Amino acid sequence: MRIIGGENRGLTLASVGKGDPGAHLRPTTDRVRESIFNMLLGGRYGDPVTGARVLDLFAGTGALGLEALSRGAASAVFIDSGRPAQKLLRENIAKTGRQDQSACLSVDIRRLPPAPAPAELIFLDPPYGAGLGPSALAAAQAGGWIALGALILCEEAEVVTPPGGLTLLDTRRYGDTVLTVLRAEG
Template structure:
């Protein structure tokens, strides 16, 4: 990790998660910080796994992160990582991403969606459409997919900005349109 928690290692669930590599995470945050100031941002980390993306955002100045993870073992790891990092500004939700975005709730400035590679386009489309009403006015949506997958189905009001391939992973950035 970089930022305030620089050099710290996160615990990873025993199986079933694919943590974002350090190389991809560094490149992703370099691009994100060129687009926006993370200070005070409210972050949503869908399909959180170990929480690497949300914790990185907190380490770089985000105000609060909500982690959504359906696997109970991963939820315990998320809670442990938050405790080990000394972070109280986190909310850990044990639900599917689809169920979480279907509910009412706060708006977010940054949303990370890093679903398992097995999650299909249709399921991802439902999740992205569900999160769209919860995006703040100038929010950034970051989607990580297998490079062999199609570009994510961007919800209405979100403009695709760029895509960058890192081996078998491609990271896509979208932003809420000013008129969106």
């Protein structure tokens, strides 16, 4: 697993290999991450990355948020309650040298504390089939984590049904991964 583009392009990240089912760690493959960022920066959504505050929910290794930082995001908050994930997050943030732009929270995503500032770009990659996506999005909305107009990318085994206030923009399938793109509306 490596950073695909930007300042940290080619940097190899600490990895869990094929994943850690016990810890619900299933890293986004390089191919899917590259497709995500090609879609994000392909013009359809403007440039939602440069200067953005990023929220990486169910962050795991942090690869999505770190990719965004490498490509010009201003800051990222990584949230994952698992111990293995927290260890990998800290290691990967250090490898990329992004400590000053990053914060890690080890909390249950359904019980988020109030946000220090809302994020304009949100990645959501819950354990597949657990049904945690909509409740995590609702908690993020309630805690002020999602900015008006924010772009949200949900990685799941199926299309994520958006809670109120979020509009479905697109869905794409990559093998067993379905990417759902949402926008926060007023």
